[in-house]
Amino acid sequence: xxxxxxxxxxxNVTVTFSRWGQAVRAVRDLTLxxxxxxxxxxxxxxxxGKSTLLRAISGAIRPETGDIVLxxxxxxxxxxxxxARSVFLVHQDPLMGTASTLTLxxxxxxxxxxxxxxxxxHKELLGxxxxxxxxxxxxxxxxxxxxxxxxxxxxxxxxxxxxxRPSPLMLLDExxxxxxxxxxxxxxxxxxxxxxxxxTVVQVTHEPHLALRAGDxxxxxxxxxxxxxxxxxxxxxxxxxxxxGGV
Amino acid sequence: MSxxxxxDIGLLMGLLLAWAVLALALGFRLLDFxxxxxxxxxxxxxxxxxxxxxxxxxxLLSIPCAMLAGGLAGALTGFLHVRFRLNKFLSGxxxxxxxxxLSLRIMGGSNIGLLGLSSVFDCVxxxxxxxPGGVHLWTALLLVGFLLVGSTLILxxxxxxxxxxxxxxGSNPNYAxxxxxxxxxxxxxxxxxTNCLAALSGVLLAMHQGxxxxxxxxxVLILAxxxxxxxxRLLPEKRLPFxxxxxxxxxxxxxxxxxxxxxxxxxxxxPTDLKLATAVMVLAVVALRVSRDGNLLxxxxx
Amino acid sequence: xGRLAKILGVIAVLTVxxxxxxxHAATPRGGKVVxxxxxxxxxxxxxxxRNLVKELERxxxxxxxxxxxxxxxxxxxxxxASNIANELSAQGSDVIVAITTPMAxxxxxxxxxxxxxxxVTDPVGAGxxxxxxxxxxxxxxxxxxxxxxxxxxxxxxxxxxxxxxxVLYNPGEAASQFGIKEIRRFAPSLGFELIEGAASSTNDVxxxxxxxxxxVDALFLSSDNTVIGGVAAAVKVAVExxxxxxxxxxxxVEKGGLAAVSVGYSELGTETGRLVARMLNGERSIPAxxxxxxxxxxxxxxxxxxxxxxxxxxxxxxxxxxDEIAK
Numbered sequence: 001x002x003x004x005x006x007x008x009x010x011x012n013v014t015v016t017f018s019r020w021g022q023a024v025r026a027v028r029d030l031t032l033x034x035x036x037x038x039x040x041x042x043x044x045x046x047x048x049g050k051s052t053l054l055r056a057i058s059g060a061i062r063p064e065t066g067d068i069v070l071x072x073x074x075x076x077x078x079x080x081x082x083x084a085r086s087v088f089l090v091h092q093d094p095l096m097g098t099a100s101t102l103t104l105x106x107x108x109x110x111x112x113x114x115x116x117x118x119x120x121x122h123k124e125l126l127g128x129x130x131x132x133x134x135x136x137x138x139x140x141x142x143x144x145x146x147x148x149x150x151x152x153x154x155x156x157x158x159x160x161x162x163x164x165r166p167s168p169l170m171l172l173d174e175x176x177x178x179x180x181x182x183x184x185x186x187x188x189x190x191x192x193x194x195x196x197x198x199x200t201v202v203q204v205t206h207e208p209h210l211a212l213r214a215g216d217x218x219x220x221x222x223x224x225x226x227x228x229x230x231x232x233x234x235x236x237x238x239x240x241x242x243x244x245g246g247v
Numbered sequence: 248m249s250x251x252x253x254x255d256i257g258l259l260m261g262l263l264l265a266w267a268v269l270a271l272a273l274g275f276r277l278l279d280f281x282x283x284x285x286x287x288x289x290x291x292x293x294x295x296x297x298x299x300x301x302x303x304x305x306x307l308l309s310i311p312c313a314m315l316a317g318g319l320a321g322a323l324t325g326f327l328h329v330r331f332r333l334n335k336f337l338s339g340x341x342x343x344x345x346x347x348x349l350s351l352r353i354m355g356g357s358n359i360g361l362l363g364l365s366s367v368f369d370c371v372x373x374x375x376x377x378x379p380g381g382v383h384l385w386t387a388l389l390l391v392g393f394l395l396v397g398s399t400l401i402l403x404x405x406x407x408x409x410x411x412x413x414x415x416x417g418s419n420p421n422y423a424x425x426x427x428x429x430x431x432x433x434x435x436x437x438x439x440x441t442n443c444l445a446a447l448s449g450v451l452l453a454m455h456q457g458x459x460x461x462x463x464x465x466x467v468l469i470l471a472x473x474x475x476x477x478x479x480r481l482l483p484e485k486r487l488p489f490x491x492x493x494x495x496x497x498x499x500x501x502x503x504x505x506x507x508x509x510x511x512x513x514x515x516x517x518p519t520d521l522k523l524a525t526a527v528m529v530l531a532v533v534a535l536r537v538s539r540d541g542n543l544l545x546x547x548x549x
Numbered sequence: 550x551g552r553l554a555k556i557l558g559v560i561a562v563l564t565v566x567x568x569x570x571x572x573h574a575a576t577p578r579g580g581k582v583v584x585x586x587x588x589x590x591x592x593x594x595x596x597x598x599r600n601l602v603k604e605l606e607r608x609x610x611x612x613x614x615x616x617x618x619x620x621x622x623x624x625x626x627x628x629x630a631s632n633i634a635n636e637l638s639a640q641g642s643d644v645i646v647a648i649t650t651p652m653a654x655x656x657x658x659x660x661x662x663x664x665x666x667x668x669v670t671d672p673v674g675a676g677x678x679x680x681x682x683x684x685x686x687x688x689x690x691x692x693x694x695x696x697x698x699x700x701x702x703x704x705x706x707x708x709x710x711x712x713x714x715x716v717l718y719n720p721g722e723a724a725s726q727f728g729i730k731e732i733r734r735f736a737p738s739l740g741f742e743l744i745e746g747a748a749s750s751t752n753d754v755x756x757x758x759x760x761x762x763x764x765v766d767a768l769f770l771s772s773d774n775t776v777i778g779g780v781a782a783a784v785k786v787a788v789e790x791x792x793x794x795x796x797x798x799x800x801x802v803e804k805g806g807l808a809a810v811s812v813g814y815s816e817l818g819t820e821t822g823r824l825v826a827r828m829l830n831g832e833r834s835i836p837a838x839x840x841x842x843x844x845x846x847x848x849x850x851x852x853x854x855x856x857x858x859x860x861x862x863x864x865x866x867x868x869x870x871x872d873e874i875a876k
Contacts, residue, residue, distance in 0.1 A: 058425070084427025097425075099418040101277070101489045102411065110411040111426055145489055165426075252639040260632050356726055358650050360676025362657055376661075383635070456631035457658030458675070460651045463627040470628070505632070512621060512629070512636055521624055 007169055007200045008034040008057065013066030015052050015224075026052040028224040029066070036168070039191075039201040043211045043244055044221035050204045053221070054171045057202075059083040071168065085113070088167040090158050092174040097158030100147035104138065105129060107146050107157060113166040132160055136186060152183035159190040163197070170194060172203040176210075188214065211244075212237055220244050253513045257506030259383045262390035263455055264470065265501040266397070266448035268478070270441040271471040272497040277405075277490060278417035278437045283339025283468055284324040285445040287346030288317035290464035292446025294350035297359040297459035306365050310450055317446020320346050321438035329431035343464075350461045357461045366454035390451075397444075398494050405490050413437050414490070473529045474500040480532050504529075580615040581829050584637040586656055587648040589625040594648055597667050597818040601646065604822025610829060623652065630655040638662075644828045646821065647690075650675050657688060663828040666690030667821040668814070671727045672837055684834035691821045692839045695797050697731040699810040700769075701739050703845065704795050707808060707859055708767060711793070714741045715765035717757060717783060719749055719775035728773065754779030758786040767793045770801065780804055784851070784874070791856040802846040805874040807855055808863075812840045844868040 015027040027049045034040060044050050055061045057068060059075055068075040070086045078086070090097050098107050108129050109115060115125055126142070133139040136156045138149075146154060155175055162170050172191065176184045188210075195201050205211055211218055218235045220228035220243045228243040230236070267285055274282035296313035300306055320342050327338040351357065371385035404410045416423040416433035423430050445467075453459040478500020479492075487495060504525070511524045583605070587594055598620075602612065610616040619640060623629035634655035637645050644663045647656035653666035657677055664687060672678050672692050678685045681692070704711060716732060718725040729745070736743050744765050746757040754776055758768065768787055770776045776783070780796070784805035787794035796806030820838050827835055845863070848871045852859050864870065 080424065080429070081427035084425060089425055096419070097422060099415045099422060101418045102414055103488070106406075106411055106414075110408070110415055116408060252636060255639070256632055256635045259635065260628075264628070355720075358654075358675065360650075360654050360674070362654060362676035364676075382639075452628065452631065455658070456634070456651075456655045458651055458654035460627045462625075462651075466626050466628065508629070509632055509636065512632055515619070515621065 005035055006033045007036045007071060008032070009067075009069040010053075010057070011067045011069070013053075013056060013063045013068060015049075015056050015061060016064045017052075026224055027056065027063070030224065030226060032219070032226065034169075034200055034202070036200055037195075037198060038217055039195045039215035040203065041211045041215040041218045042202055042204045042221065043206070043218065043240075045244070048221040049224035050221055051173055052224075054089060054173050054202065054204065057169075058087050058089040058171055060089075085166050087169045087171060088162050088165045089171040089173065090155075090162050090175050092177045094151045094154035094158060094178065097161065098146045098149075098154050101145060103143050103145055104133065104149075104157060105142045107161060108132070108164060111161040112164045114164070132163075135189070136160065152179045155179060156183065156186055156190065159187060159194070163190070163194050163199075168198070169200045170202070172201065174204045174206065176205070176207070208237075208240065208244075212240060253509035254506055255382050255384075255387075257509035258387050258502055259390070259455075259505075260509065261474075261502030261505035262387055262394065262498075263451050264448055264467075264474070264505065265390075265394060265498045266444045266451065267467055268471045268474045268497040268501040269397075269401075269494065270443075270445035270448070271468070272475045272478075272493050273401075273444070274438060274441045275475065276493045277414055278434060278441070280325075280328075280335055280417070280434065280438065281339075282321070282324065282438060282441065283336060284321050284342045284346075284438065284442055285471055286464045286468040287339075287343035288320040288442040288445040289449040289467045290350050290459070290461055291320055291346040291353075291449070292317040293449035293453035293459035293463060294353045294359075294461065295446075296450040297361055297453055298353050298355075300361065300364055301359060306367070310447070313450045314443040314446045317449070318439040318443040321440070321442025321445075322435050324442075325431075325435035325438040329434055347461065347464075354459065354461065359459045360457065361453060361459065362457045367451075368455060386455075393451075394498055398498075401494065402491060470504065471501075473525065474504040476500065477503050477529060477532045503532075580617060581610060581644075582617050582619060582640065582642040583610075583825060583829075584619045584621070584640060584642040584645045585648070586621045586623075586630075586633050586637055586645065586652050588623050588627070588630065588652045589649070590622060593814040594668060596814040597648055597821060600815045600818025601667070601822040601825065604819045605826055605829075608822070608826040610826065616829075627651050631659070634659040644825050646825060653677055653690065660687075662687065663833070664688045664690075665821060665824050665828060668693045668817065670694050674727060678837055681837050681839060684836045686834050689824050689828070689835040689837050691817050691824065692837060693812050693814070693817055694731070694839055695728060695812060696810055696841060697728065698735045699841070700795065700797060701732070701735050701741065703808060703810050703863070704741075704767060704769065704793075705739055706863055708793050708857060711766040712740065712742055713744055713765045713767075715744045715746055715758075715761035715768045717746045717748055717754065717761070717768065717770050717776045718773045720747050725773040725776075732769075748776055748779070751775055751779035755782035755786065758783045762786055762790045762792060765792070767795060769795045770797065770806070777801055780806065788851075788854045791854075793855045793857045794851070799844070799846045799869065802848050802851075803871050803875045805848065805851050807848060807851045807857060808859070809846045811844045811846060813844045816840070816843060847871070848874065850874050 010030060010032040013027055013030050017024045017026055042050050056063050109125065129142060130139045133142060138153060146157065149157060159175060176187055179187060191201060212235055217231045219226055228239060267289055270285050271282060274280045292313040295316040296309050299309035299312055324338045324342045327333045327341060328335055368386055371389045374385045375383060405414060412428045413433045416428050416430045420430045475497055478496035481499055481503060482492060482496045507528045508525055511521055516524055585598060612618060619642060621633040621637060623633055630651050638659045638661060644665055645656050645660050646665050646667060647653040648667045650669045653669050654675055656664055666677060667690055669675060669690060669692055671694060672690060673681060678688060718729055733743060744761060746761045748754045748757045768783060770783060780801050783794055793807045796802060796809045798809055798811045802809045817840050824835060845867045846869050847859060847867045850873050
């Protein structure tokens with residue numbers, strides 16, 4: 001794999017926090033490269049550094065050492081809006097990925113980069129969003145405030161917003177954590193279509209089943225380091241159990 | 248009969264001050280910013296208007312200038328908050344102090360009389376001279392007209408892409424950042440816009456009462472807060488889109504509050520008891536509707 | 550929209566009822582109604598109100614017999630002025646008395662009947678009337694402008710040798726803006742050469758006074774809340790350099806000013822009462838009255854410390870003589 005076809009390159013990144021005066025090294029000298037279009041399942045125990053890694057990649061925190069290269073450019077050279085156009089992070093908490101005092105329509109519109117540049121008519125947009133919301137069972141709620149949705153519905157909306165973003169890289173931090181099985185299934189469907197549309201996906205999960213079956217690649221983190229990294233059919237439940245203990 | 252006069256006065260004053268209540272409510276609900284600046288931008292608007300209008304600048308030019316002055320005060324509050332990470336309240340308090348001194352300086356004194364100068368109420372006041380009992384029917388209708396036009400413009404602006412970004416920045420700053428929205432810039436812009444409204448309120452009151460006084464801002468903040476609370480408790484929140492609800496609640500609350508103040512004045516309450524009476528009434532409304540404080544207003548964002 | 554519609558509906562109906570009913574509004578059972586609106590409670594303003602009622606009684610308008618008072622107080626809240634003015638105008642009173650400048654402006658704006666203002670420093674500047682000397686239809690009143698001419702005359706009487714007079718004032722105050730113009734008007738004819746010192750805050754009073762002392766024969770404080778607030782500093786400078794310090798009200802004399810001619814607020818109330826009585830008797834165009842300085846206050850201790858001996862005739866004419874400088 002050459003550098004040019006990799007969408008994300010994390011090189012020797014270390015992230016240190018200060019927690020109650022004590023330095024906590026959340027990510028240690030981590031190196032990772034993602035080819036365009038890959039769907040990576042990221043697993044690890046609580047505190048293993050998964051969320052910290054995602055936050056560093058999304059530009060929310062700055063690594064102490066090392067470099068993160070997104071779509072060929074170093075994160076430190078990119079402006080906030082350039083980063084926002086390159087990467088999008090969906091949180092575990094559904095409330096964090098939507099604006100509660102905007103309607104569903106407005107939530108989609110404000111995130112829809114294509115609509116902003118393409119100069120679509122209001123009617124076209126309505127039609128487009130109804131089609132997008134229909135599989136989620138939310139088509140008739142286009143004019144309602146996001147705060148009227150349940151947690152699961154809001155997470156579906158957040159993922160749909162991610163689909164509308166121009167960013168080629170999607171970071172999903174346990175998007176299914178608070179959802180019932182039916183909603184989980186819909187969410188997975190969303191991620192699948194996002195992936196099919198060409199987005200590179202990094203998804204954190206605690207579901208052993210998903211970690212092994214979904215996506216193209218599984219990466220296990222422990223104490224801020226990569227301890228297991230396998231692609232496609234090479235992934236084995238035995239190895240996963242050894243490094244993670246989840247299966 | 249006598250009970251009708253306070254209703255008329257309350258309606259009139261409520262419609263005049265509704266703009267200041269709107270300024271506070273929009274800052275509070277859409278930008279999540281408890282903006283104290285209204286207490287400063289209100290008299291500042293009146294001061295700038297009075298000085299310009301008295302030196303012969305046409306009324307229709309003086310009003311936008313006054314609104315701009317109020318807007319700058321609001322922008323300064325936002326700037327202090329985002330640039331120096333100053334507490335939201337402290338930023339507002341500092342700007343109130345600046346606006347007070349500035350108003351004094353601009354006016355070259357504490358008071359400017361506007362009696363005999365043209366005002367937007369001239370035409371309607373002439374019509375009212377034929378009305379019996381000094382009822383301000385036409386003035387009130389004119390003010391309702393202003394509010395309708397203003398609300399339409401505000402609602403329209405909030406629905407544009409810029410408006411949407413502003414609302415996302417206020418509603419969920421972290422999410423706004425993920426969308427590449429410049430949250431600090433939007434906050435400064437939003438506060439500038441709301442304080443334009445507060446300044447307009449000051450201008451309208453100055454025109455109506457015939458003078459601008461540096462002390463006329465005192466108490467506007469409390470009054471606006473009380474009016475906003477009452478309005479939100481009186482209105483059925485589920486029937487309106489969120490921002491329309493905020494707008495209508497501000498106007499309805501402003502009128503309701505001023506009607507009560509007018510009744511209190513009418514009864515001839517001792518000055519010492521007047522504030523207590525209005526405080527009791529605000530508490531009464533809040534207590535009566537406390538069960539209705541559903542998820543809309545109390546929801547902790549994110 | 551149910552509840553909103555109801556609320557708006559009620560307001561609309563009540564407004565219509567108001568128009569219909571107000572046609573039948575009757576003036577309260579015989580006699581005259583005098584409405585009094587004031588911005589705040591304040592010893593001087595209360596004195597105006599008390600003496601106004603007393604004077605009207607002397608003129609035959611006795612409360613509870615043939616005149617009724619409606620009193621409103623804005624408790625210092627300027628935005629309430631308009632509310633009160635509108636309310637009193639709707640009452641249909643025979644005369645509205647408005648005490649203080651903002652209240653007078655608000656009442657003048659909304660009233661349709663006679664208005665008498667009181668305790669307005671500069672009624673022309675406030676836009677209430679176009680000139681103090683000419684009568685204006687339906688509006689008159691009393692001004693509490695300081696009697697600057699009388700004050701300057703008192704300075705001449707006590708210290709005839711003074712030529713260069715230093716005036717301390719804050720250019721940011723409306724009353725001083727008015728005052729300094731008056732002082733400039735009267736000073737030359739009384740043989741004074743003015744040297745002005747601008748103090749924009751209480752803290753500026755000491756340095757500005759120090760700066761003046763070498764160049765003046767006496768100091769004078771205009772009607773200015775800033776400078777009066779810092780009067781102790783001016784007293785200190787005057788005592789140190791043994792030059793007289795003249796002021797303009799009794800309170801400041803007590804604090805160490807040498808002498809003052811002060812506005813008599815009781816007298817102002819009486820004058821206002823006379824104007825109200827004339828309005829009640831049907832007069833419509835009456836010139837405004839400017840308060841005459843009538844009350845002379847002196848401080849013997851300050852005179853001693855500043856090296857001034859007060860002539861006996863001035864001492865005899867004084868309303869009150871203080872023997873000590875109040876802390």
